[in-house]
Amino acid sequence: MVKFSQELTACQARVNHFLEQQLHNYEQAGSPLVEAMAYAVLLGGKRVRPFLIYATGKMLGVPLDKLDHSAAAMEAIHAYSLVHDDLPAMDDDRFRRGKPTCHIAFDEATAILAGDALQSFAFELLAKDPSLTSGQKVAQIYQLATAAGASGMCLGQSLDLQAENKSVSLAELEHIHRNKTGALIVASVLMGFNLSDYAQHIEIKNNLEQYARAIGLAFQVQDDILDVIGQSDKIGKTVGSDEALNKSTYPRLLGLDGAKQKANDLYQTALNALEQLPFDSQILRELAEFIVKREA
Numbered sequence: 001m002v003k004f005s006q007e008l009t010a011c012q013a014r015v016n017h018f019l020e021q022q023l024h025n026y027e028q029a030g031s032p033l034v035e036a037m038a039y040a041v042l043l044g045g046k047r048v049r050p051f052l053i054y055a056t057g058k059m060l061g062v063p064l065d066k067l068d069h070s071a072a073a074m075e076a077i078h079a080y081s082l083v084h085d086d087l088p089a090m091d092d093d094r095f096r097r098g099k100p101t102c103h104i105a106f107d108e109a110t111a112i113l114a115g116d117a118l119q120s121f122a123f124e125l126l127a128k129d130p131s132l133t134s135g136q137k138v139a140q141i142y143q144l145a146t147a148a149g150a151s152g153m154c155l156g157q158s159l160d161l162q163a164e165n166k167s168v169s170l171a172e173l174e175h176i177h178r179n180k181t182g183a184l185i186v187a188s189v190l191m192g193f194n195l196s197d198y199a200q201h202i203e204i205k206n207n208l209e210q211y212a213r214a215i216g217l218a219f220q221v222q223d224d225i226l227d228v229i230g231q232s233d234k235i236g237k238t239v240g241s242d243e244a245l246n247k248s249t250y251p252r253l254l255g256l257d258g259a260k261q262k263a264n265d266l267y268q269t270a271l272n273a274l275e276q277l278p279f280d281s282q283i284l285r286e287l288a289e290f291i292v293k294r295e296a
Helices: 002-023 033-041 048-059 068-085 108-127 134-148 153-162 170-180 182-194 202-229 250-274 282-293
Strands: none
Touching (some): 002 033, 002 048, 002 068, 002 108, 033 068, 033 108, 048 068, 048 182, 048 282, 068 153, 068 182, 134 182, 153 170, 170 182, 170 250, 182 202, 202 282
16 A cells, blocks of 8 residues: 555645645735635645546546646535535534634635635636647536536535435435535546546446446445544544434444445445456555545
């Protein structure tokens, strides 16, 4: 896992530097808005979604500088979703990544606007990417928009809120999280794929999508597990918040051991999908392992 750790660290540094540069282009204009945007998107985090764009693209022969705008756009969308998810009207969290959430560090109105602006910022980045053809820009914008909106992440968020204080089936829980968490992870892999010379190769796309769907759901299963057995100082937010909100989770439905087995089964599904690809997929294999074994 040494090479993986080095690759992940390099990705984090690369996308953070690129985001800082792009945000620096905005005028401050006497408003805390850009400061709040930067606080939200540069607060920390694993950068799994940008990493997937870089790792998939690199595996398929795409130069890294052709992936920068897409990776930054994905992280901007993810950051906006976290800012809004933390708001009092939703999960009402006071800490994110070990620091005060955006609405605590600033105020609720500024946090809402920062989230809105980060969403717009993401599509601005894709639209002005000088390394892409018009067709590639449309493909990236469509991929991200559908994954983030009413047929993806936002749908999952809505379903998750509706499920509070209710018992849901395992199938319903999976539907929530394939949208809430999984949609952006699948989109990340496909956005790396879209910029490759294999963009019209359906079999490669299908195997990559199967891999991404498996790790996307595994990511949420492990999140649910960590909400039970994790340490607040490691995961950067209050342990037990799902229980406090009376949410249906994988440990609640399957038991802790059952949830761990579910994560491992999804890990094996991801590996099986990668075995069908005629490329060196070691980094993607190690990312799948990282997802199911992480402690934060």
